[in-house]
Amino acid sequence: MQDLRQFQFKNKDQKLGLSKDHLGMVIEALAKYHAGSIALEEKFRQSLLFSSQTHPNFLGMLATCLEVLGNNMLSWSDAKFVEAGYKIQNISKSIVESSKKNNDYNEDEFCVLNHGDCWANNVMFRENDANEPLEVRLVDFQLPVWSSPAIDLLYLLGFGPASDIMYIILDDFFLEKYLTTLKNTMEKLDCKRKPLTLDELKSSMWKRRSLGLISGLIFYPKFVIEADVVGPIKEVLDNQITEVSMYSTPEVVEKLSKVIPLMEEKGYLD
Numbered sequence: 001m002q003d004l005r006q007f008q009f010k011n012k013d014q015k016l017g018l019s020k021d022h023l024g025m026v027i028e029a030l031a032k033y034h035a036g037s038i039a040l041e042e043k044f045r046q047s048l049l050f051s052s053q054t055h056p057n058f059l060g061m062l063a064t065c066l067e068v069l070g071n072n073m074l075s076w077s078d079a080k081f082v083e084a085g086y087k088i089q090n091i092s093k094s095i096v097e098s099s100k101k102n103n104d105y106n107e108d109e110f111c112v113l114n115h116g117d118c119w120a121n122n123v124m125f126r127e128n129d130a131n132e133p134l135e136v137r138l139v140d141f142q143l144p145v146w147s148s149p150a151i152d153l154l155y156l157l158g159f160g161p162a163s164d165i166m167y168i169i170l171d172d173f174f175l176e177k178y179l180t181t182l183k184n185t186m187e188k189l190d191c192k193r194k195p196l197t198l199d200e201l202k203s204s205m206w207k208r209r210s211l212g213l214i215s216g217l218i219f220y221p222k223f224v225i226e227a228d229v230v231g232p233i234k235e236v237l238d239n240q241i242t243e244v245s246m247y248s249t250p251e252v253v254e255k256l257s258k259v260i261p262l263m264e265e266k267g268y269l270d
């Protein structure tokens with residue numbers, strides 16, 4: 001395996017997240033990767049039916065985290081979060097079943113080979129002296145799944161952005177960038193499939209909106225805000241660590257109080 005560090009590629013600090021420029025470059029890289037998978041599928045005339053294996057402790061962690069978050073929100077100082085807390089409690093009861101369907105292959109959907117684990121730790125950048133991104137590389141392709149690109153996009157947008165763009169809705173900006181790059185790359189690769197539309201992509205993302213909740217309400221606080229305390233996700237799952245005290249820390253409460261209204265605005269809590 002090639003060591004990209006010798007070519008001045010490096011990871012960004014996962015606690016700081018990705019700037020708008022860095023995130024945009026990752027979005028474009030994903031689109032090119034997805035387009036390449038379509039070209040391969042058409043060339044070999046068969047779906048690349050990879051399916052990532054869910055860790056046996058993963059689903060239980062989701063339900064426990066959302067249940068505790070919902071309970072804690074009932075005592076947050078701002079009363080407007082009480083109703084949202086009850087909604088999240090209800091979601092915790094169904095999150096396991098909805099999560100089982102997120103990676104499903106549907107022949108009626110526009111499907112690609114998803115990276116499956118695309119976030120700050122699995123992308124590396126080469127930057128100039130001003131820390132502006134010049135090149136990006138996606139790494140750690142251990143969880144590929146042939147399904148809607150909504151999977152990679154919900155995962156990345158859910159807990160990849162830096163705080164200055166995390167708390168504003170920029171979905172359309174990044175989705176348009178993704179679709180433009182996807183279409184252009186498919187044309188260059190002479191793909192026959194009709195390009196994905198914004199409405200189709202949003203429909204697939206809505207269908208898998210539980211991924212947005214998982215990314216924003218579980219992964220974001222657990223592996224970004226509390227990264228120094230919790231440790232790598234594999235270690236957390238292997239050791240069946242269900243660390244939920246994070247939902248009581250002032251920093252997590254303060255940041256989730258900005259994330260949760262955005263999710264309500266998107267309809268993710270309904």
